[in-house]
Amino acid sequence: MTERVFLQLGTRPVPYPEDVRARLDRDADTIIARYSLPEAPDPQMARSALLPLLHLVQAEDGFVSPTGIEFCADRLGLTGAEVTAVSTFYSMYRREPTGDYLVGVCTNTLCAVMGGDAIFEALQDHLDSGDDRLTLTRVECNAACDYAPVVMVNWEFFDDQTPESARALVDSLRIGEEVVPTRGASLCTFKETQRILAGFPDERPGAAHAGGRVGEPTLAGLHIAQDAGMTAPTVSRPTDSGAAPLDSEEATAAATTKDKPAPAPTESVPPEKGE
Ligand code: FES
Numbered sequence: 284m285t286e287r288v289f290l291q292l293g294t295r296p297v298p299y300p301e302d303v304r305a306r307l308d309r310d311a312d313t314i315i316a317r318y319s320l321p322e323a324p325d326p327q328m329a330r331s332a333l334l335p336l337l338h339l340v341q342a343e344d345g346f347v348s349p350t351g352i353e354f355c356a357d358r359l360g361l362t363g364a365e366v367t368a369v370s371t372f373y374s375m376y377r378r379e380p381t382g383d384y385l386v387g388v389c390t391n392t393l394c395a396v397m398g399g400d401a402i403f404e405a406l407q408d409h410l411d412s413g414d415d416r417l418t419l420t421r422v423e424c425n426a427a428c429d430y431a432p433v434v435m436v437n438w439e440f441f442d443d444q445t446p447e448s449a450r451a452l453v454d455s456l457r458i459g460e461e462v463v464p465t466r467g468a469s470l471c472t473f474k475e476t477q478r479i480l481a482g483f484p485d486e487r488p489g490a491a492h493a494g495g496r497v498g499e500p501t502l503a504g505l506h507i508a509q510d511a512g513m514t515a516p517t518v519s520r521p522t523d524s525g526a527a528p529l530d531s532e533e534a535t536a537a538a539t540t541k542d543k544p545a546p547a548p549t550e551s552v553p554p555e556k557g558e
Pocket of ligand 1: 389391394424426433490527
């Protein structure tokens with residue numbers, strides 16, 4: 284008979300205290316019920332709750348702790364290895380304890396060339412004295428390139444940053460000032476943010492209306508297209524709402540272009556204003 288050998292890799296999980304476990308179980312019930320109805324449990328569907336459950340344990344521990352991994356595995360019928368595999372794939376799940384404010388500097392290509400690398404270095408020097416409440420990290424592109432270089436604190440955007448403005452930002456965080464991102468409600472702590480990301484209500488004043496702006500950098504391409512008289516082709520498609528089906532010409536066009544790569548841009552570039 285084969286003897287099973289248990290290899291302990293990493294820190295041994297310490298079970299949550301009873302009251303904490305009971306509270307997390309109640310929250311986990313709420314999350315799992317979004318995917319698998321309690322009256323007709325579906326273990327496969329319930330596994331879809333893993334991502335919000337990982338945010339829930341980050342809200343408790345400040346990172347995806349070994350105990351949090353065991354909790355998720357236990358609640359979803361997964362192995363610790365499966366939970367670990369998912370949590371280490373996504374960069375929003377932290378593997379190390381994280382301070383109240385996760386300061387992420389985008390150093391992806393566009394932000395980097397616009398000054399993101401300089402901002403990261405400036406903050407590295409500035410935070411050298413060490414402050415457990417702030418955790419500095421590099422982040423990948425968050426699709427805010429039109430406001431590059433961006434800094435994110437607890438995943439809220441601070442647009443058009445400079446080394447000076449980023450230093451002022453972390454100084455405000457360090458002294459506990461209220462800090463409002465460029466787009467969004469006032470910052471809350473990393474753990475509070477994680478609870479919101481787990482799907483619980485965002486009760487920050489103004490959070491529901493903090494839709495942000497559509498500024499000139501975002502609209503620049505649209506304005507160029509409009510000035511050049513460019514329009515998108517219109518193709519009516521059959522929909523459940525009863526829109527007209529494709530006529531034969533449209534159907535032929537759709538069939539011949541389906542699965543083909545988009546053509547490379549060949550139009551001449553509109554002249555710069557004033558040229
Ligand atoms: S490269 Fe920084 S947001 Fe896109």
